[in-house]
Amino acid sequence: MPDPDKGVTVPSSTRPTRRTRRVVAATAGVATLALALTACGGSDDGGDDTATGDEKITLTVATFNQFGYTDELLASYTEDHPNVTVKQVTAATSEDARNNLTTKLAAGGEGLADIEGIEVDWLPELMQYPDLFEDLADPALDGRWVDWKVQQATTTDGKLIGYGTDIGPEAICYRADLFEKAGLPTDREKVAEALGGDDATWQDYFDLGKTFVAKSDSAWFDGAVPTYQGMVNQLEGAYEDPATGDPKDLKTNQEIKDLYDQVLTASVDDELSAGLEQWGEDWTAGFQNNAWATMLCPPWMTASIEQNAGGVKGWDVADVFPGGGGNWGGSFLTVPSSGDNAAAAKELAAWLTSPEVQIQAYENANTFPSQLDAQASDAVQNSTNDFFNDAPVGPIFSARAQAIEGAPFKGKNYFAIHTAVQNALNRVDLNGDDPEKSWQGALDEYASLGL
Amino acid sequence: MAVLSPTQPTHRHGAPGARPPRRVGLSQRLGRWDVKVSPYLYISPFFLLFALTGLFPLAYTAFVSLHEWSLLGGQGEFTGLQNYAAVLAQPLFWKSLVNTFSIFVFSSVPQVILAITIAALLDQNLRAATFWRMGVLIPYVVAPVAVSMIFGRLFADDYGLINELLGFVGVDPIGWHTDRVASHVAIASMVNFRWTGYNALIFLAAMQAVPRELYEASVIDGAGRARQFFSITVPQIRATIIFVVITSTIGGLQIFDEVRMYDPKGLGGPDQDWMTTVVYLYDVAWGNQKNLGRASAVALLLFLLIIVIGMVNFLITQRIATSGPKGAKVSRRHARRVLAEARVAQASGSTAPASGATTSTPPLPPTFPPTTSTTDREDRR
Numbered sequence: 001m002p003d004p005d006k007g008v009t010v011p012s013s014t015r016p017t018r019r020t021r022r023v024v025a026a027t028a029g030v031a032t033l034a035l036a037l038t039a040c041g042g043s044d045d046g047g048d049d050t051a052t053g054d055e056k057i058t059l060t061v062a063t064f065n066q067f068g069y070t071d072e073l074l075a076s077y078t079e080d081h082p083n084v085t086v087k088q089v090t091a092a093t094s095e096d097a098r099n100n101l102t103t104k105l106a107a108g109g110e111g112l113a114d115i116e117g118i119e120v121d122w123l124p125e126l127m128q129y130p131d132l133f134e135d136l137a138d139p140a141l142d143g144r145w146v147d148w149k150v151q152q153a154t155t156t157d158g159k160l161i162g163y164g165t166d167i168g169p170e171a172i173c174y175r176a177d178l179f180e181k182a183g184l185p186t187d188r189e190k191v192a193e194a195l196g197g198d199d200a201t202w203q204d205y206f207d208l209g210k211t212f213v214a215k216s217d218s219a220w221f222d223g224a225v226p227t228y229q230g231m232v233n234q235l236e237g238a239y240e241d242p243a244t245g246d247p248k249d250l251k252t253n254q255e256i257k258d259l260y261d262q263v264l265t266a267s268v269d270d271e272l273s274a275g276l277e278q279w280g281e282d283w284t285a286g287f288q289n290n291a292w293a294t295m296l297c298p299p300w301m302t303a304s305i306e307q308n309a310g311g312v313k314g315w316d317v318a319d320v321f322p323g324g325g326g327n328w329g330g331s332f333l334t335v336p337s338s339g340d341n342a343a344a345a346k347e348l349a350a351w352l353t354s355p356e357v358q359i360q361a362y363e364n365a366n367t368f369p370s371q372l373d374a375q376a377s378d379a380v381q382n383s384t385n386d387f388f389n390d391a392p393v394g395p396i397f398s399a400r401a402q403a404i405e406g407a408p409f410k411g412k413n414y415f416a417i418h419t420a421v422q423n424a425l426n427r428v429d430l431n432g433d434d435p436e437k438s439w440q441g442a443l444d445e446y447a448s449l450g451l
Numbered sequence: 452m453a454v455l456s457p458t459q460p461t462h463r464h465g466a467p468g469a470r471p472p473r474r475v476g477l478s479q480r481l482g483r484w485d486v487k488v489s490p491y492l493y494i495s496p497f498f499l500l501f502a503l504t505g506l507f508p509l510a511y512t513a514f515v516s517l518h519e520w521s522l523l524g525g526q527g528e529f530t531g532l533q534n535y536a537a538v539l540a541q542p543l544f545w546k547s548l549v550n551t552f553s554i555f556v557f558s559s560v561p562q563v564i565l566a567i568t569i570a571a572l573l574d575q576n577l578r579a580a581t582f583w584r585m586g587v588l589i590p591y592v593v594a595p596v597a598v599s600m601i602f603g604r605l606f607a608d609d610y611g612l613i614n615e616l617l618g619f620v621g622v623d624p625i626g627w628h629t630d631r632v633a634s635h636v637a638i639a640s641m642v643n644f645r646w647t648g649y650n651a652l653i654f655l656a657a658m659q660a661v662p663r664e665l666y667e668a669s670v671i672d673g674a675g676r677a678r679q680f681f682s683i684t685v686p687q688i689r690a691t692i693i694f695v696v697i698t699s700t701i702g703g704l705q706i707f708d709e710v711r712m713y714d715p716k717g718l719g720g721p722d723q724d725w726m727t728t729v730v731y732l733y734d735v736a737w738g739n740q741k742n743l744g745r746a747s748a749v750a751l752l753l754f755l756l757i758i759v760i761g762m763v764n765f766l767i768t769q770r771i772a773t774s775g776p777k778g779a780k781v782s783r784r785h786a787r788r789v790l791a792e793a794r795v796a797q798a799s800g801s802t803a804p805a806s807g808a809t810t811s812t813p814p815l816p817p818t819f820p821p822t823t824s825t826t827d828r829e830d831r832r
Contacts, residue, residue: 099737106522125741129523279715280628281603285610416739426721431629433722441722448541449740 057341058085059348062113064097065090067165067331068361069352077351084344094119105132109338114345115352118162120152120330124410126161133161134335134342141350148407149370153332156245162332163353166367168298169400170230170326172205173305175218176389177314178293182215184208188391192320202231205322206266212293219274219292224267224429225422226278230296231259232418233326233408239417242409250417250446257439260421264428264435275429284308296321298328299368299397306387316389319396325403330370368397375401413451420445509754516747523741534748543723544749547731548756550635550719554727555703557639558646563695565647570654571680584655587648598641599712606637606713628714634725641709646702650695657691658684697764704757705729728753 063069067090074086091097097117102125104112109132118126126133137160145164153162172195176186185194196204209220221227232238235255240247250256267273274292276283286292287309295301297317305315333349335342351357355373362369362380369375375398383394424442427433516534519527538544569587577583590598605612606627614624627637665683674682685692707729711717718734719726726734728749736746 102522102737102741106525125523132523276609277715281607281611282609283715285607289610291609413739419739423721423723430721431626444542448543450537 055083056085057083057344058087059115059341059345060113061086061088061115061117061333061348061352062097062100063088063090063117064092064094066365066367067117068363068365068367069357070360070364073357073360073364077348084348086348089113098122105129105336109336112336112338114335114339114341115349116334116336117165118332118334120327120332121415123153123162123332124412124414126334127155128412130155130159130161132337134337134346135159136161136163136335136346136349138350144353144355144372145370146372146375146401146404148327148404149330152330152407162334163349164370165331165333165353165358165361166300167370167401168300168327168329169368169397169404170296170298170321170328171396171400172294172318172320172322173297173302173388174294174316174318175290175312175314176316178216178218178290179212182212182293184212186316188316188318188389191316191318195318195320195322197320200320200322202262202322206262206270206272209266209272209294210270213271216293218290220272221294221296222274222283222286222292223276223278224263224273224425226296227267227273228259228263228422228425229328230321230326231263231323232256232421233328234323235259235408236406237409239414240409240411245409245411247411247413247417247451250420251443256421260425260439261435264425267429268432268435273429277426277430287312296326296328299366299393300329302385302388302393303366306385314389315387317385317391317393317396319399321400321403324405325400327401327404327407331367368401370401413449416449416451417446420449512747512750515743516745516751518744520744520747521741522736522743527744530744534744535752538745538748538752543726543731544728544752546723547719547726547728550723550725551704551706551727551729553632553635554639554642554706554725555700557635558642558706559696559699559703561639562643562647562650562699563692565643566650566695567654567685567692569647569651570658571684573651573655574658574684584652587651589648590644591646591649593645595641595645595708596712598645599709602637602641602644602709603713628720631722631724634713634720638706638709638713638725642703642706646699650699653695654688654691657688661687693764693767697761700760700764701757704753704760707733 061069061074069088071088074088077086078084091100098119101112101116101118101122104110105126137154137158141163146167149164149167150160153164154160172191174191176191179191180186185191192200194208206220212220236242237248238256239250239253267275274286276286276291287305288311290312295305297305302317309315333352335345335349339345353371355369355371355377358367358369358371358374359377359379361367362374362383369380374380380394380398383392384390385393420442423445424438427438427441428435515526517529517531518534519530521527573580573584573587608614608624608626608628611627614627617624625633627633661684665687666679669679669683706727710719710725710727710730711733713725714720717730718738719730723731732746732749732753734740735749736743
């Protein structure tokens with residue numbers, strides 16, 4: 001279904017006979033079916049794919065959710081590069097895109113798009129196989145991105161496997177109306193101050209929560225896991241040794257155990273948590289039921305809040321984050337080595353992640369740019385969000401991005417261990433299990449990983 | 452061919468008139484091949500496809516399960532049965548099996564009972580029978596993922612419809628996502644919603660094949676509706692019940708969509724309380740471990756388990772299936788003997804008992820037309 005008109009016009013000019021056209025139509029039909037079934041990015045345009053002869057090539061860009069690349073935006077690339085046609089294939093969810101990418105990488109790269117969009121969380125896994133991707137390192141692009149964004153996609157031996165698109169610098173989103181009822185400041189500067197301003201700590205955040213909960217029926221935050229997520233993202237090497245990449249034994253990992261105890265004391269003993277799992281039915285319903293008053297909030301979360309909390313007045317964003325800065329999410333564009341036009345794809349990826357294009361993407365889909373020039377641009381600096389009481393989200397998130405010091409190390413076992421701890425937190429926060437017993441469960445789960 | 456060809460020339464030289472028989476011979480031979488080989492050729496596409504899409508993956512899974520094999524890294528070292536040992540040593544594997552069986556029991560048992568009841572109701576003389584029959588099939592047409600999403604909303608712990616309704620009646624909210632048994636009931640209800648109507652239609656088809664004379668006879672004997680149902684309907688559709696039980700067993704051991712859609716992560720909750728074995732397999736292969744070797748071992752263990760359960764089913768089936776007709780045969784023979792004895796008694800005992808058996812055959816010829824009609828009826832069935 002992507003560009004059916006293009007698929008007809010291109011063959012008609014180059015292939016005059018009816019039979020070939022029918023064959024092309026049939027192939028296109030089959031390919032469309034395959035696309036629909038696997039949500040994949042194959043090049044079925046009927047154009048010449050290999051860069052020989054007249055060098056007319058089609059480059060496919062596989063993305064998911066909303067990268068903010070419109071058809072007009074991609075067409076403008078063809079104006080400067082007449083031999084290149086750019087096509088975008090969009091998967092419905094990042095999960096679909098991830099399955100598609102890993103399955104096709106496993107199959108030797110057949111059927112992958114020339115440019116594959118990835119999420120930062122997939123990197124620990126993909127970085128184990130850097131040979132599957134082109135090295136995108138380019139001295140000309142030094143200083144384009146915030147440093148830690150480049151660091152995230154750089155392998156230990158200095159290979160860059162992805163160009164950064166957007167980032168997720170976290171701020172605190174809060175319900176001003178609930179704050180007012182509980183006698184807390186409502187103004188976003190005053191809230192930032194009350195949470196500790198530039199030196200805000202997690203204890204400050206939890207302490208203000210206790211004051212709030214004492215005077216309100218709502219909880220302070222949605223769940224233990226998202227809060228823990230914000231805390232653990234500030235550790236340099238949470239579960240693994242950054243130098244060697246070896247996993248730290250969870251049993252003796254005091255840093256993690258301390259965070260675990262701290263977040264559960266706040267969640268359960270101090271009753272700050274609404275005890276809801278993010279993206280679950282109760283969580284979505286909770287937005288309409290005043291279930292909690294604050295959330296850790298990267299730019300993309302503002303869209304989810306607006307979507308779920310439609311009709312609820314009072315959401316606002318404060319330029320503050322406990323324990324320094326924190327990043328949650330963000331994407332990259334990679335160029336799989338198996339593609340025929342890797343060099344052209346690299347050039348396109350560099351263009352797609354240029355500040356100018358990312359400013360447009362921000363305007364299209366609110367993807368907060370990772371490029372310094374884009375963050376400083378008027379388009380971003382002047383942007384506000386009317387759902388969040390006209391908060392100046394551009395400057396706020398730019399400031400939050402500056403507060404982030406570095407990218408935490410996430411090795412190949414990061415998510416396996418992280419899942420074990422998350423499960424332990426959920427058992428206590430959602431099911432009401434005993435924290436120590438649940439921690440023992442996490443240790444068992446860690447042991448069963450056989451690391 | 453090689454054996455026959457030297458003899459052919461002699462025939463040709465000897466007698467030209469021998470030609471036609473030879474031709475007949477060839478076409479006969481072709482005809483014989485046709486009869487012998489064609490059926491296999493006709494059915495071969497299925498088996499070729501099956502070999503490609505069923506047998507090969509099965510064998511390849513067995514091959515993968517003997518190796519260290521990562522999703523992205525590909526084939527590693529040969530490790531023998533180590534993957535199997537690792538899987539069997541995982542408490543989670545056993546937990547997932549228990550979950551699978553529990554969900555299976557909660558789904559299949561009420562499902563079969565409900566389906567039979569619905570079918571029995573549909574078997575009555577209803578107005579607009581087709582409308583009602585199509586109606587029970589509607590849940591089956593709805594995509595499983597859509598069903599799961601709707602039920603996920605109904606079974607939400609804090610703001611779900613079912614807990615709200617329970618609240619009106621004064622029942623405490625049930626932790627559909629925190630209590631293990633409750634979560635199994637919730638997932639089983641999704642399975643039941645989808646499959647009950649489908650099975651009801653299968654039962655209905657079987658019920659309509661039950662000879663109506665049996666019901667008429669039972670009415671004359673004074674049987675009520677319930678007695679008719681238990682003494683005629685259920686025994687008569689026994690084979691269909693077995694079929695439905697087997698298919699729902701296989702389906703029950705493969706529950707996947709419902710679990711994937713039941714909570715945001717789709718991996719059976721924080722304590723894996725409702726993770727089925729198939730979901731466990733998926734998590735090992737495509738989750739954080741990306742361990743295709745172990746996942747293949749899980750797949751083969753599940754395959755073996757299904758075979759074992761299939762065998763048990765088969766044995767039970769055979770016992771039930773053979774016990775019915777056997778009982779009938781015995782009673783028929785018994786009845787015939789009783790009849791024969793009665794005839795012998797009527798013949799005032801003048802002939803020997805052995806000839807009595809032969810005298811019982813002469814009355815048979817007149818019954819020839821009836822027997823052909825009975826075989827016809829059997830064919831129709």
